[in-house]
Amino acid sequence: MGIIRKTVSIDLLLNEFEQESNAISAVDLIKRLDKQINKTTIYRVLDKLEDDGVLHSFLGFDGVKWYAKCKGCTKSVHKDFHPHFQCLSCGTVDCLNIHVNIPEIPNREVLFSQLLIQGKCEACAA
Amino acid sequence: MGIIRKTVSIDLLLNEFEQESNAISAVDLIKRLDKQINKTTIYRVLDKLEDDGVLHSFLGFDGVKWYAKCKGCTKSVHKDFHPHFQCLSCGTVDCLNIHVNIPEIPNREVLFSQLLIQGKCEACAA
DNA sequence: CTCGTTAATGCAACCGAGTTGCAAATATAG
């Protein structure tokens, strides 16, 4: 179920994503907004923003949840699928605007796929 | 650090992987061997078997750890990289013997990648 | 085979990400 009422928590969270072009982990958001929003609320608002097609989520290499802005998704249609990149040096995670095509697999029906690429980001690949 | 002494726990765990061609989650192994091995030991042995190139691990869609047999890896050289498939109906997870090539990404150094494909397995794709 | 060393194990307590139940607060329609 998506967002029904505009609240301060929602504004604060959306503001974090305006300021940041990279993905942000739920854990990091909890730290950043520690004095302003309870962690339960953060998880709940993120969940609703995802339902509404405002954000999308995925798991980083250690299994923690990351969120990033969606481009062109709506409450009913989520179409912004893409790989993600995690820098092993600085930990930064971001969305990759590339298409990787997944081959057909005999006798199986492929529905989704999640690709996480690890390496060094522009700043860290000296 | 790998395995130094042959123990009963190791035999029991390896036996599970002999009997099963699919991947097995750590959680499932703990359930299966509940009466025989402590969960701490299970995690530790799995870790060592991975170090030794006997098993490899990856995260399933919900972030839990899965293990499967390696083919042709040794303690020093881990070369058996491949995508994994998780069936959304029955939960089965297995290794895919296919190659998906990851494109170059401008200004970034790609070191690893993990691809998890979700869909319906042969048995469930009626 | 026995013994001593050291690796492996079991247990309990702990950690950290994420969830739940419920009462209190607040957004919004009327």
Place this chain on the structure above:
DNA sequence: CTATATTTGCAACTCGGTTGCATTAACGAG
């Protein structure tokens, strides 16, 4: 302004995984 439904905070909880430490067991030397 008031009523009502949504949202929030808090505390307690769940669950996968880890840690510290005392006990047990593998195995090579003798």
